[in-house]
Amino acid sequence: MAGVGPQGERRFANGLRSERGLVYACGPMTTPLLLDVAAVIAGALPPQAAVDPAELAQWLSRPPDPALGDLALPCFKFAKALRKGPPQIAAELAAALAGSPSFARVEPAGGYVNLTLQLGAAAAIVLPPLLRGPLTVQVTRRERVMVEYSQPNTHKAFHVGHMRNLCLGDALVRLLRADGYDVIAANYLGDVGAHIAKCLWWYLDVLDDAGRVPPAAARGEWLGELYGAASNQLSAWEDAAATGDAAAAAALARAKARTTEILLALEARDPELTRVWQQTRAWSLADFDEIYRWCGVEFDRVFYESEVDEPGLRLVDEFLAKGVFVQSDGAVGIVNDEIKHMPFFMLRKRDGTSLYATKDLALARLKFEEHRIDRSIYVVDSRQSDHFRHVFLTLRKMGFPQAERCEHVPYEMVELPSGPMATRSGNVILFRALRERMVGHVLSHYLAKYRGEWPDEEIETCAHLLALGAIKYGMLARDVNQKIVFDLEAWLELEGNTGPYLQWTMARSGSILRKGQEQGLAVDLALLQDPARLREVLGALGQPEERELVTALDGLRPALAQAAAGLRPSVVCGYLHELAKSMNRFATSKQCRVLQSEGDVRTARLLLVAASHEALRWGLAQLGIVAPPRL
RNA sequence: GCGCCCGUAGCUCAGUCGGAUAGAGCGUCGGCCUUCUAAGCCGAAUGUCGCAGGUUCGAUCCCUGCCGGGCGCGCCA
Structure with missing residues (x-):
């Protein structure tokens, strides 16, 4: 970080430095100050109240008007034990607390006691933990937890929709670490499947040698465009075929046959196609790496769909033999009656190939066995809530005790003012465009005045941090169950x-x-x-x-x-x-x-x-x- | 049809163990830079908390039923 100042500034510089944790001698949801206050109050209450200071600390709230005091204690909960009305309890408690060195003022108000803290004493409790340091984040809990997030598909473009997941998962990793957990940040890349075949069909069959050259700076994004073009073409043919267009129907049939051929060839490890797959896949991965670097996100373990594909099929055989899974119409799955509106969870298609669900089971087993995790968190959009209920139920029936500690963190989608994001209609903001517009706006509107005064490097760093801060905060500030309408112009305002x-x-x-x-x-x-x-x-x-x-x-x-x-x-x-x-x-x-x-x-x-x-x-x-x- | 989520100020949203006069940002109107950063601060206006019942001393919050919107629902991921 540029511009970290003279001696001694290191401690309070806001640049990069070793992080530290806050260590308190109390439970997580309360604070030393509240506990201190609660202890004083508990001492002033009649013994019949029989209340634990730790619990009492939870009841302390803020008065509606700061002029009334710093803290308020509702006395309604004492009414039963003390057999008195809350206002009377409040009045008596206030009288008992008068003269306490902890408070500058104690006033009963209806069923409440309003407390004004002796500020010096309070500050002497609150400030030191913040001023001590530097410490590192400490593992204080025995549980090892994995957070899986991001999960982009290779051969597809990374866009603002993916940013919500990335920001959310990264924040959860950090929050859980700060809370004392041993956390493994995991990614799970979709590097197999129909979308790959569509992309490669376009790349190999539609483009000529001249067109088959990606721009050096954004090869992954370019691949995503190919996928989008292929997907759009197939949809267009499908639509046309549906209205009786024979030429379109024929073209569609040829393309489908070709994508199936590509898919099968990849599964059969055809050398030539595998080489193309590896090369193009690497372009996407390089893009992702750059995105994660810019976002300041790091993963401890990256899983690939390609590594759980075959294990998934073996697992199906294994649990079919054990009678946990059943056959149905030539397919294999499990019946989870707990999910009444769709009890059958398919795990192997009639053609013998695996599904998304199959791989999720194999992935879960890999997570449990390779990392010995106690708790497994999946950050995936809310449309897949039913899917994960099935996955977790199935894991339990397969005998994995960790299934009880699997959690899906669902979140709602990101849309644009012009509607839901869709590759087909081009209603999408890709990551690079997002980054460039945010950074450009910050530079021209807020940092231009420092040109010449600050080192260029500091200005660039500053623009990066602000653009990133705007994106991350915007993605995190809304509750997960609220849809986000991403309005680039509004987000650029930074006010x-x-x-x-x-x-x-x-x-x-x-x-x-x-x-x-x-x-x-x-x-x-x-x-x-x-x-x-x-x-x-x-x-x-x-x-x-x-x-x-x-x-x-x-x-x-x-x-x-x-x-x-x-x-x-x-x-x-x-x-x-x-x-x-x-x-x-x-x-x-x-x-x-x-x-x-x-x-x-x-x-x-x-x-x-x-x-x-x-x-x-x-x-x-x-x-x-x-x-x-x-x- | 079944399941999940949402409905609070003009707009976007907080309010998740039930507690005082339901809050914030944006927008609107009016103030504040000779003094530590105006990307800021202060003040004003704006509400049938979707509707109707129920539980409770007390409901935006809990329960039931409706209405409106989004998403999901057997061989995609």
Whole structure:
């Protein structure tokens, strides 16, 4: 990364560096601050309430108006045990808590007790875990989990639709790792099947020698165009044949015979066709590699359909012999009555060849046996929900205990404003076009002003990170069960709730820290060694914006834990947007100047900015988003 | 027909153990740059939470039935 600054900046630079985890001595969904508050409250409740502080911590919420306090405790749940009305309980509890050193103010309000934290003490609990470091992501759980995602087909084009899967899978890998799991990131490439035959038919039969030369920079994408052309031609012939066009019907029949011939020749390992297949396949793989590199995504294991094809057929024989699978109309499958609307799951066609489903079973076995995984996650669009229910049920009946821990993460499709994406109608945005337009827009609209002032290399890096941040955040911020309408023009705006807004916020906080350093005002991390003094210093905080920011920072841990537990990165997006807004309100407030303030206030604010900066960096990192050091 | 998903502000969406006056972004209108990044901040306006029942002290949230939209449903992947 270009532009990583002078000494000591490394710690708070937002460039690339070793990642670290946040280590807390509490459960994942709560925080040390909430537990501390809950313990105090539990101590003030009558013994009959009999409530566990850890549970009580879960009940703490935010008052509707920040002016009411930092935290609110609903007292409805105590009503039964204490045999009193919630308002009375709230009033009595508030009275019992009066004078507690944890709170600056305690007010009953209806069935609630509103709590205003003693900000210095609270900050002294919230900030240190964010300021300590650097640590690495640690494996703290025994389970090994595999996340399978991306799964593009070779010989087809990679487009924005594929980006949602890629961003989602990558974020899940990062979130689960941050949550302590041993995670294997897996890809599964579709390098066999009818689409290959169609593509090669066009390549071999329709193109001449002159046309058979792919552009050096985008050979995989070019192959995808061939596939699209072939597919469109076949569909056109099909349509025409349906209306009685005899010539079209004949052409269609010839083409189908040819694609079948290609498919069979490939299965028979015909040397000449295999050579063509390997060469063209390599072009696609090279494209994918470049895409993954640009996206900052890495896989630990790449599976290929071609490697589970034959094992799948052997597996069918094996479990047919065992009586787990059955014959039906000459085909082989399994009856999963659990899925009432389509109980038969076909695993071998009448012609003896395998299916998508067959390979998925062989792949699952390979995953279990080769990687000894305890849990297996599949990131695949929601249209395949029934398919995966069948796969998992079947695996269970085949005797794999891991079947209980197989999970499909379904997500809805990406569409364009002009409708669902379709190769046939050309209604599609390919990856390269997406990347070029995003990068180009960022360069011309936001970074042009730095030309000449910044090194060209830094500008290029910056454009890359912003374009990528916009795409990833856009793909992740929406819940998985919501369709995404990808409007390139809208995504280029980069305003409001976007990745670049968060990246810009980090650059802003980083700028304060950097300028402080230049003025000899470094963040005083030695204070972390002196808790009493730290509390005293942080006691200088008191502005509403500071209060809001401290409580917002406390939410990082639960947000990450919730996202990991629910396999929902959008939770982190929502949280980070709130955090960034808090940070920007703080940074904008005239009452909260950092470098222009003095003494403990300045020291405390520097710590607060540094902690916020780190929280944003760490949160974004779990989404696969990196912010440039300056913007 | 059966199954899964969606329906909340003009638009796009949060709100997933049931809790206070249902929130955000965009758009609209009006403010804020001689002071740490205006890709920002502040303020205003905008709602039968698809409809109807039920459970509950309390329902956008849970249950039932409808209406509207998307997707899937035996030899594709």
